[in-house]
Amino acid sequence: MTSPAPLGRRGLLFGKPAMADAPPPRPVAGIAPSCLAFRGIACMSCRDACSTGAIRFTLVRGGAVPRVEADACTGCADCAALCPASAITVAAPAEGEAADA
Structure with a gap:
């Protein structure tokens, strides 16, 4: 079991760890509606x-559509x-946005 990240002054006030302690979000692929498979x-x-x-690719009626496994990307x-x-x-996913595409 790991110990929780120490809280900075802002973290003590708002109950969140300091942003410097959080790793930057990892870039993930996203597929737009212009994809040929769609x-x-x-x-x-x-x-x-x-x-x-x-x-x-997931099979759907009329073909297959892509999806990105964010954990593997x-x-x-x-x-x-x-x-x-x-x-x-x-x-990188926007703050508060899930990494799923």
Whole structure:
């Protein structure tokens, strides 16, 4: 069991650890609606480029749609470089936003 992070002066006031103690958010791939797979076109270039297997396809009526496993995504952007529709961006999630894409 690890001990909790020490609280700074702001943390004591607001009950939160200091922001300097929190690691910066890790970049994660996000897939835009312009993805060819969302339009019913069979394309899995991103999945093939992902060395960690973070991009998975789920079968739906009419084809398959991509989803990003945020825990497995390293933010390397190999998938973004090969996307023919330029539908993949890699960025750190906004504060308070879940890392799921």
